[in-house]
Structure formats: C-alpha cells, structure tokens
Amino acid sequence: MILAIRTDKPIAELHLVDMDGRTVHTHEWQADRQLADTLLKTMLDFLKRHDVSPEQLDGIAVFTGKGSFTGLRIGTTVANAFAYSLNKKVVAVQGEDWLSHCAKKIQTATIGEYAMPKYDGEPNITKPKA
Numbered sequence: 001m002i003l004a005i006r007t008d009k010p011i012a013e014l015h016l017v018d019m020d021g022r023t024v025h026t027h028e029w030q031a032d033r034q035l036a037d038t039l040l041k042t043m044l045d046f047l048k049r050h051d052v053s054p055e056q057l058d059g060i061a062v063f064t065g066k067g068s069f070t071g072l073r074i075g076t077t078v079a080n081a082f083a084y085s086l087n088k089k090v091v092a093v094q095g096e097d098w099l100s101h102c103a104k105k106i107q108t109a110t111i112g113e114y115a116m117p118k119y120d121g122e123p124n125i126t127k128p129k130a
Helices: 032-049 069-086 098-108
Strands: 002-006 011-017 023-030 059-063 089-093
Touching (some): 002 032, 002 069, 002 098, 011 032, 011 098, 023 032, 059 069, 059 098, 069 089, 089 098
Parallel strands (some): 059 089
Antiparallel strands (some): 011 023
C-alpha cells in the first residue's frame, strides 16, 4: 500500500493506492494556512482509520508540482521525513494523472532517494537592505 500526499493547493489530499495503481481510499480537507500543523496528524489518523500502520506501507508518493510554493515545500518535507523515519521509499509524482504513476515509481525507487518540489518559476528572494 502506498500513501500518496498532495499539498499544492488549499485543499490537501491523502490517498491510499494499492501496488496495482488503484486508489483504495481518499481524504480531502481544507488545509489552507494550517497545513504544517495538520498534515502529519491527518496522515496518521487517515492510516489508522483504514487499519494501515505506517510500517505496512510500501512507500510514500508526494505530488511535487507545479503549485503553491509553501504547500509543496511542506508536503515534500513531511513525505521525505516520514519515509526516512520508516526506512521506506519516497517518490515525486507530477501531472494530472499523478496517482496512476505512484505504484510504478515506488517499484523502481530506492530507499534513501528523496522527493524535491517543482515550482512554477524561480524563487523570488528578497535581497537584504544595504
């Protein structure tokens, strides 16, 4: 079973995807500016509600963009940290049909590789005042 995470917009999504690429369970919630506070707890509650322990996961897939800079950063950071803590695979997935690619990417991934977000453009970093 794969935990798939999408955090690129105000409504966050969690999905459980089987190793054949079929979505088994889905949960969406209005995360807005509380994403950093709610994501991990919501993930753990979602897994528990569907009788899946984190240790039973085959891996974690995270939608990596394009989308909200902060949302993508939070989602990829939590996915990478969660995978690291469980010694599981994590993969970056993009596009409209991102969920259908999760299983195939997990099967070819390596533990220790990490997902990176894909932003719409270069970061706009404010230069310090002289």
